[in-house]
Amino acid sequence: MTDYPDVLLSYDYSTDPDMATVGSIVNLMCTVENKQDVAVSCAYISIDLNPGDGPESLATEDALGNATPQKPTGINASFTRKLVSGPGDGTSTKYYFMLTPPGSKYFTFKPGDKFEFSLQINKILVNNALGADGTLTTAKCRTIEKSSLSGNPVTNITGFTVPKYPTGTAFRNFTTSPADQVVVKRGDPLRLQWTAKPPFSKKTKHPSPPYYTMTIYYDQVDKPVDVTDNNSDNGGGSFTGQGGELLTLSHTTPFTLYLTLCDKNGQQITHSLTTLAVVSPTDVTLTDLDLNETASILTIANPVTQADTAIASTDGFLLCTVQGSANSEPSEVVISLTPPEGGDAVPYVITTDEGSQPDDGYTFVGPRILLPVAKGTTVNLIQTQSAGTYRAMWYPLGTGPLLGPLPPQPAPSA
CATH class of the missing domain: 2.60.120.1300 (Jelly Rolls)
Incomplete structure (x- = not known):
């Protein structure tokens, strides 16, 4: 296989849902940005999801044939699924998802943070292959661009990974408790809850991987609070404060919950969820107030x-x-x-x-x-x-x- 230089643009991949479990349908999102100090010329961008039925493949060839690339956000371009022979693969023919310019030879991406756009591929059926231990497996994919900083664009390639999890793995539903209690009173005790079923049963107290940790962060603490032991074996957890003190708020506060997985090779993957607890305004005592009609805060939509x-x-x-x-x-x-x-x-x-x-x-x-x-x-x-x-x-x-x-x-x- 030919060696290729690294890509010139920056790519940030994520999936929806955040944890891709085997046999499930996921959407793949990618934010593309030019972080160079100069413009980048690009003939195309191609996403290779390494089709196959093995552990290092995200989906089979047939599954990718049914996946649906979406119209790009933030750029006038065509983003389509194509059955072609890709760079570095010799005569291999498989599905690629390719971004091409509309009727012109090259894209010209502005320098710095002045240019950013998003790509999305929907309805990807994740294959059923996991590693030998049946827990966390990483699908190895590639981003291919034909680009240059000056002159004629050349092929540049970089890899990216998509973690695959066993059926039943979950990390979701991070809310106040009860879930419909979005607005809380100032100074009242607050309870946060979540659903977390990691692919490993071991927690940080085990000296060797694989294991998982969980932390929660909000603006009242200097560093994330360890809540690993708050997560029960049946996949539910909650947080009501630290050090024996109840969690109370004086102002509207965002919370972030982190799940960090350390696989058998010591590689770490972190997922996060956020929620917002809205604190109602302080009660005000009024005197000599006359109302000629009903007072309302939430008015006509x-x-x-x-x-x-x-x-x-x-x-x-x-x-x-x-x-x-x-x-x-x-x-x-x-x-x-x-x-x-x-x-x-x-x-x-x-x-x-x-x-x-x-x-x-x-x-x-x-x-x-x-x-x-x-x-x-x-x-x-x-x-x-x-x-x-x-x-x-x-x-x-x-x-x-x-x-x-x-x-x-x-x-x-x-």
């Missing part, structure tokens, strides 16, 4: 009728859902929230290929997401795939609408 950019004029919640077309063509909406104080936008994506949705503008069916939005947040809705449709509804905590679309921004002065 406002439908968001177009994908655009707006500013939240008060705190509130944004409910979005997405639905495919009647022909089950895919549809996707991206909601980006930029904090009032500025900084990087945080994107949230919901995708589906299930069709047939009511056209009354108010009925919410299909995959959905509910986002808390602070006053002054910039809200950007982008319908990246228009075969289907989406619904969005703004629930203000007060009377403030989403103000927008924003007027054109002035060009920076010279």
